[in-house]
Amino acid sequence: xxxxxxxxxxxxxxxxxxxxxxxxxxxxxxxxxxxxxxxxxxxxxxxxxxxxxxxxxxxxxxxxxxxxxxxxxxxxxxxxxxxxxxxxxxxxxxxxxxxxxxxxxxxxxxxxxxxxxxxxxxxxxxxxxxxxxxxxxxxxxxxxxxxxxxxxxxxxxxxxxxxxxxxxxxxxxxxxxxxxxxxxxxxxxxxxxxxxxxxxxxxxxxxxxxxxxxxxxxxxxxxxxxxxxxxxxxxxxxxxxxxxxxxxxxxxxxxxxxxxxxxxx
Numbered sequence: 001x002x003x004x005x006x007x008x009x010x011x012x013x014x015x016x017x018x019x020x021x022x023x024x025x026x027x028x029x030x031x032x033x034x035x036x037x038x039x040x041x042x043x044x045x046x047x048x049x050x051x052x053x054x055x056x057x058x059x060x061x062x063x064x065x066x067x068x069x070x071x072x073x074x075x076x077x078x079x080x081x082x083x084x085x086x087x088x089x090x091x092x093x094x095x096x097x098x099x100x101x102x103x104x105x106x107x108x109x110x111x112x113x114x115x116x117x118x119x120x121x122x123x124x125x126x127x128x129x130x131x132x133x134x135x136x137x138x139x140x141x142x143x144x145x146x147x148x149x150x151x152x153x154x155x156x157x158x159x160x161x162x163x164x165x166x167x168x169x170x171x172x173x174x175x176x177x178x179x180x181x182x183x184x185x186x187x188x189x190x191x192x193x194x195x196x197x198x199x200x201x202x203x204x205x206x207x208x209x210x211x212x213x214x215x216x217x218x219x220x221x222x223x224x225x226x227x228x229x230x231x232x233x234x235x236x237x238x239x240x241x242x243x244x245x246x247x248x249x250x251x252x253x254x255x256x257x258x259x260x261x262x263x264x265x
Contacts (some may be wrong), residue, residue, distance in 0.1 A: 013150040014107035017161040021064045023098055023171075025050055029065045030086050035079035039072050068105055069098070081247065081264050085199055096196035096228075099172050101203065104223050108165055111148055113226045116140055117174050120187040121229060134186045136175075141166070141185070174229045190228035197235070198242020200224040202261040215239065215250070215257040 029046050043062055050058045066072070071080035086097055103109045116136050124134035141162055149158065166185060169175040173190025177183055192200075201218045205211070219225060219235040230238070239259065242248040249260040 014111065014148050016149055016153055016157040017106060017108055017164045018157050019060060019064070020164055021061060021102065023095065025052075025061050026065055026069060026098055026102075027094060029062065030069060030083065033070055033077050033083060035077055035083065037077045039066065039070075039075060039077065042070075042077060064102075068102055081199060081262075082203070085195060090193065093193040093196045095171065096193040097199065099168070100192070100196065100200040100224050100227060103168055103172070103227060104204070106168075108145075108148065108161065109168065109227070110223075112144060112165055112169065113174075113229075115144055117169065117187050117229065118226065121174075121189070124187060134188070136185045136187065138183070172227050174227070187229075189234075190230055191234060192224065192228040192230060192238065194238040194241035195245060195247065197224050197228070197230075197238035198245070198247045201239070201242065201259065202247050205259070205261045212251065212258045212260045215259050218248075218259055 028049060029042075032045055032049065033042055043066070046062050046065075047055075047058050050061060052058050052061070069082075071078040071082055077083075082097065082101070086094055120134055120136050123129060126133070145153075145158060145162055149161065153161075166175060166177060166183065170177045173192070174187060176186045176188050178186075201222055201224055204222050204224070205213060213222075218239055219232050225235055239248060242262075243250050243259075246262045246264065249262055251258050251260060
């Protein structure tokens with residue numbers, strides 16, 4: 001078993017991350033989904049096309065996609081902007097959509113972004129930054145997990161959570177991982193696909209029941225901005241692309257630019 005948890009008394013532990021969704025399998029299941037198709041038919045066909053021989057594993061993959069990535073009303077798959085953006089798109093757009101939508105539901109990701117990734121980016125981009133300012137040490141990763149995972153988390157779950165978390169942030173483009181047995185992790189800024197980034201901003205507005213937000217929020221504080229950590233200039237390009245496609249709408253209040261989700265999000 002791992003060492004005792006360092007969680008403060010008033011903090012709630014976050015779940016371990018041992019149940020994973022393979023990106024390639026998620027893409028197969030989302031490509032299978034068509035507007036108007038029954039969820040039951042999608043589920044049945046999904047079992048037939050997934051490559052895993054294990055029935056429980058296929059069920060798990062289908063469950064995660066159904067609950068976290070698929071737009072449906074419980075009976076039928078909906079005609080959503082997410083599916084239209086995903087189908088037939090570039091790998092870059094598909095990965096941005098997949099990661100941005102899925103990782104928003106993983107509390108340990110937000111903790112790592114807030115306490116490890118973004119502080120390291122600030123250190124690394126400070127003038128006259130010290131050597132290795134962009135490095136997140138293995139001790140830092142372990143300290144974060146010891147503090148926030150449930151007390152008594154076993155070593156296999158601890159190690160799987162750490163590996164899964166680092167790999168996900170690497171896929172998002174904010175972590176450069178070198179080595180295997182002994183990993184070196186350095187922070188960097190990602191470059192999400194613009195229309196996918198814009199959709200994720202609109203999706204967050206919808207999910208939080210917000211009709212508008214300051215544009216600066218979309219550039220710096222929204223989950224996609226934190227996950228992919230693009231430069232403000234690059235994030236602005238993404239927002240402009242989304243406005244051009246109707247994914248976002250731009251308005252002004254007292255001269256301040258504000259963003260609204262598009263009608264078809």
